[in-house]
Amino acid sequence: MSQLFTPVRVGRLTLQNRLIMAPMTRSRADDAGVPGDLVSLYYAQRAGAGLIISEGVFPSAMGKGYVRTPGIATEAQIAAWKKVTEAVHAQGGRIFMQVMHCGRISHPSLLPNGAQPVAPSAIKPAGQTWTGSGMQEFVTPRELSLDEIAGVIADYRMATRRALEAGFDGVELHAASGYLPEQFLSSGSNQ
Numbered sequence: 079m080s081q082l083f084t085p086v087r088v089g090r091l092t093l094q095n096r097l098i099m100a101p102m103t104r105s106r107a108d109d110a111g112v113p114g115d116l117v118s119l120y121y122a123q124r125a126g127a128g129l130i131i132s133e134g135v136f137p138s139a140m141g142k143g144y145v146r147t148p149g150i151a152t153e154a155q156i157a158a159w160k161k162v163t164e165a166v167h168a169q170g171g172r173i174f175m176q177v178m179h180c181g182r183i184s185h186p187s188l189l190p191n192g193a194q195p196v197a198p199s200a201i202k203p204a205g206q207t208w209t210g211s212g213m214q215e216f217v218t219p220r221e222l223s224l225d226e227i228a229g230v231i232a233d234y235r236m237a238t239r240r241a242l243e244a245g246f247d248g249v250e251l252h253a254a255s256g257y258l259p260e261q262f263l264s265s266g267s268n269q
């Protein structure tokens with residue numbers, strides 16, 4: 079207990095204590111993936127943690143997988159996240175952005191022009207997802223070409239740049255829980 083509230087060095091950062099807040103999707107952005115004042119307030123209230131990992135944030139519009147989740151793909155999104163990081167820093171906190179591309183764990187109603195979700199292979203996930211009109215069956219995703227995979231990697235790179243521009247202290251790449259990177263690593267979703 080006495081150790082928990084002492085500073086710790088993590089890479090190039092010194093955290094004010096050893097509590098790290100887990101990333102949690104809150105679905106409080108608008109339909110354009112822009113987080114509003116409620117999101118700034120939410121994270122500022124939690125800035126007493128040594129480090130906050132943000133909710134999953136889509137690097138490109140095709141990475142969105144849940145209704146009302148935020149992105150880091152547009153100027154409006156960068157500007158909105160700047161307010162969030164300023165609010166956290168004003169309280170002495172630190173915040174990383176979790177970059178989350180959902181791949182096949184998505185739905186056309188969440189994607190540009192009703193696009194089919196993308197994945198390593200055209201294998202439909204079991205189950206349903208929460209959309210603007212309630213629970214909907216997952217659909218069969220479209221297989222990414224090799225060129226498109228290079229494009230997705232570039233999207234992660236650009237998202238990281240934008241996150242740093244928006245004042246985040248770092249990024250975490252979400253590579254677990256069945257999202258796109260893990261879809262590539264799993265035989266059940268990659269042929």
Ligand SMILES: Cc1cc2nc3c(=O)[nH]c(=O)nc-3n(C[C@H](O)[C@H](O)[C@H](O)COP(=O)(O)O)c2cc1C
Nearest residue numbers: 100101102103104132133134135176178252254255
């Ligand atoms: C509502 C909700 C949203 C979550 N969203 C994310 C997310 O965006 N990214 C992520 O990596 N994990 C997410 N998680 C997982 C949590 O970060 C955490 O790993 C999980 O709840 C297990 O933690 P525990 O073992 O302390 O319960 C979410 C969990 C919940 C309950």
